[in-house]
Amino acid sequence: MTNQEVLDHVRTKFADQILEFDEPYGMLTIIINRDALLPMVEFIKTDEVLQCNFMTDLCGMHHPDQLGRELGMVYMFHGMRKNIRIRIKCFMPIDDPHIDSITSLFKAANWMERETFDFYGIKFKGHPDLRRILNMDDMDYHPMLKQYKLEDGTRTDKDDRFFGRDGHDGVEFDQRYIK
Amino acid sequence: MSTEPLEIDTLEGEFSTLNLGPTHPATHGIFQNILTMNGERIYHSEQTVGYIHRAFEKIAEHRPFNQITPLTDRLNYCSSPINNLGWHMTVEKLIGCTVPKRVDYMRVIIMELARIADHLVCNTVIAVDTGALTGFTYMFQEREKIYELYEEVCGARLTTNIGRIGGFERDFSPAFHQKLKKFLAEFPKKFQEFCDLTERNRVFMDRVINACPFDAERCLNYGFTGPNLRAAGVDYDVRVMNPYSSYQDFDFIIPVGISGDTYDRYIVRQKEIWESVKIINQAYNNLPEGDYHADVPEFYLPPKDDVYNNMEALIYHFKIVMGEMDVPKGEVYHSVEGGNGELGYYLVSDGGRKPFRLHFRRPCFIYYQAYPEMIKGCLLSDAVVTLSSLNVIAGELDA
Numbered sequence: 001m002t003n004q005e006v007l008d009h010v011r012t013k014f015a016d017q018i019l020e021f022d023e024p025y026g027m028l029t030i031i032i033n034r035d036a037l038l039p040m041v042e043f044i045k046t047d048e049v050l051q052c053n054f055m056t057d058l059c060g061m062h063h064p065d066q067l068g069r070e071l072g073m074v075y076m077f078h079g080m081r082k083n084i085r086i087r088i089k090c091f092m093p094i095d096d097p098h099i100d101s102i103t104s105l106f107k108a109a110n111w112m113e114r115e116t117f118d119f120y121g122i123k124f125k126g127h128p129d130l131r132r133i134l135n136m137d138d139m140d141y142h143p144m145l146k147q148y149k150l151e152d153g154t155r156t157d158k159d160d161r162f163f164g165r166d167g168h169d170g171v172e173f174d175q176r177y178i179k
Numbered sequence: 180m181s182t183e184p185l186e187i188d189t190l191e192g193e194f195s196t197l198n199l200g201p202t203h204p205a206t207h208g209i210f211q212n213i214l215t216m217n218g219e220r221i222y223h224s225e226q227t228v229g230y231i232h233r234a235f236e237k238i239a240e241h242r243p244f245n246q247i248t249p250l251t252d253r254l255n256y257c258s259s260p261i262n263n264l265g266w267h268m269t270v271e272k273l274i275g276c277t278v279p280k281r282v283d284y285m286r287v288i289i290m291e292l293a294r295i296a297d298h299l300v301c302n303t304v305i306a307v308d309t310g311a312l313t314g315f316t317y318m319f320q321e322r323e324k325i326y327e328l329y330e331e332v333c334g335a336r337l338t339t340n341i342g343r344i345g346g347f348e349r350d351f352s353p354a355f356h357q358k359l360k361k362f363l364a365e366f367p368k369k370f371q372e373f374c375d376l377t378e379r380n381r382v383f384m385d386r387v388i389n390a391c392p393f394d395a396e397r398c399l400n401y402g403f404t405g406p407n408l409r410a411a412g413v414d415y416d417v418r419v420m421n422p423y424s425s426y427q428d429f430d431f432i433i434p435v436g437i438s439g440d441t442y443d444r445y446i447v448r449q450k451e452i453w454e455s456v457k458i459i460n461q462a463y464n465n466l467p468e469g470d471y472h473a474d475v476p477e478f479y480l481p482p483k484d485d486v487y488n489n490m491e492a493l494i495y496h497f498k499i500v501m502g503e504m505d506v507p508k509g510e511v512y513h514s515v516e517g518g519n520g521e522l523g524y525y526l527v528s529d530g531g532r533k534p535f536r537l538h539f540r541r542p543c544f545i546y547y548q549a550y551p552e553m554i555k556g557c558l559l560s561d562a563v564v565t566l567s568s569l570n571v572i573a574g575e576l577d578a
């Protein structure tokens with residue numbers, strides 16, 4: 001099946017939910033409303049034509065300059081029978097970061113959604129056990145958001161000025177440390 | 180002796196808690212399993228991961244493309260070259276660079292050597308966990324030879340950082356040719372000894388047959404890929420379904436199992452080692468003539484001699500080392516068949532010098548979450564061999 005045929009097939013059911021579509025580097029990418037995620041994933045999983053019964057990957061994104069749709073979710077599905085790959089994206093405002101969990105359809109999503117929650121703070125409605133997974137439990141921020149620098153922001157012993165990065169200002173440095 | 184998993188409802192009596200990990204000889208890595216046991220039976224288990232989380236995805240957002248290769252080394256450190264070359268291919272896909280056929284074949288040789296090394300670690304360790312230490316020590320001599328081959332190509336052994344975006348830094352050296360020929364001549368005989376030791380060994384078979392089987396439907400639902408999925412009978416292999424690096428040129432089969440138990444996972448890996456030997460032989464005997472790198476001066480570091488004597492090369496050298504290469508905007512997903520399954524790179528570029536977002540699809544992280552369901556109701560000794568046969572690599576698990 002070509003990407004166009006797949007798209008047309010999905011459109012028969014979700015015509016108004018598809019906001020945009022594209023084909024970057026050959027993979028069909030559909031941007032949808034986040035409310036439509038669960039029914040759409042269920043459709044492409046159970047549909048007899050597509051049979052996308054394998055979830056390859058999911059991950060979060062943060063676009064600080066897209067006002068009102070700062071946070072994004074990217075899902076990739078694979079129909080192995082016909083080798084169909086579909087990428088589904090949803091965007092959401094950063095002050096209302098929630099989306100339906102797809103753990104009811106794919107158990108593989110469990111840890112991946114936990115990872116996304118851990119790093120981006122996206123809350124998955126219906127997730128059985130939404131806790132941090134790779135970072136420590138008492139961490140109070142979501143480190144992959146773009147406003148956080150590479151070094152741990154809570155540490156005071158690593159001053160960027162000593163590493164020649166942001167805030168490097170020779171004059172200020174001299175005044176403060178040479179007395 | 181392995182036994183059928185019991186229905187949990189039939190378990191009665193007192194429960195005890197056992198920590199399998201974080202540093203336990205059976206985990207072969209740093210991750211914790213808290214088991215609730217009834218005698219020898221596992222009633223419930225809970226996992227803690229993240230002990231060696233190093234924030235590679237965050238670091239990658241602050242590094243130019245060629246400096247991300249060393250990060251990929253540390254994902255599945257049993258087969259670093261596959262990770263490195265997979266990343267190079269992802270960037271090549273993004274910048275639209277086609278590499279010469281010779282590079283493809285060279286890559287195939289390196290990647291299949293890495294697959295052999297990866298599977299050797301996994302399978303010999305299953306044998307160790309069932310009490311057969313001898314095979315492990317003998318096969319690690321062969322693994323050492325593979326590491327020597329890496330050394331001839333890139334100078335490193337474990338964290339290889341092999342190749343470059345666009346190809347290899349140098350052609351295969353005469354010593355590499357010599358060592359590879361010797362390896363291809365001797366390895367099958369040595370490996371056959373290991374096969375004879377375990378594959379039809381009654382003690383070994385009793386121990387692993389029917390240990391924690393996992394059927395195809397559940398495997399797919401849990402996102403299994405690679406040998407663990409194929410052991411359940413699904414013939415999904417990225418090398419065949421979405422061929423990269425000219426894999427379509429080679430003649431090999433995808434071994435599959437039936438029940439997805441530990442023995443099937445073991446045998447699938449054993450057979451894959453033979454297929455890898457077959458692929459290396461084909462690639463090496465048909466190694467095309469040509470250049471060992473693509474013509475992408477913006478990304479491929481020029482020879483040192485040119486840097487000193489050629490203005491253009493000096494400029495490119497400076498730009499690459501300082502990470503000032505221009506890349507197109509776009510998002511690309513590329514996957515390779517890693518040692519443990521589909522190793523994917525989802526790269527989003529905003530045209531800057533660094534990736535806007537880079538996500539690694541790490542097969543270990545995805546399938547390890549099925550472990551509690553696999554071992555529920557099983558004996559502790561079965562859980563240990565199952566953990567080995569899943570080949571959970573902590574580096575790939577935690578990224």
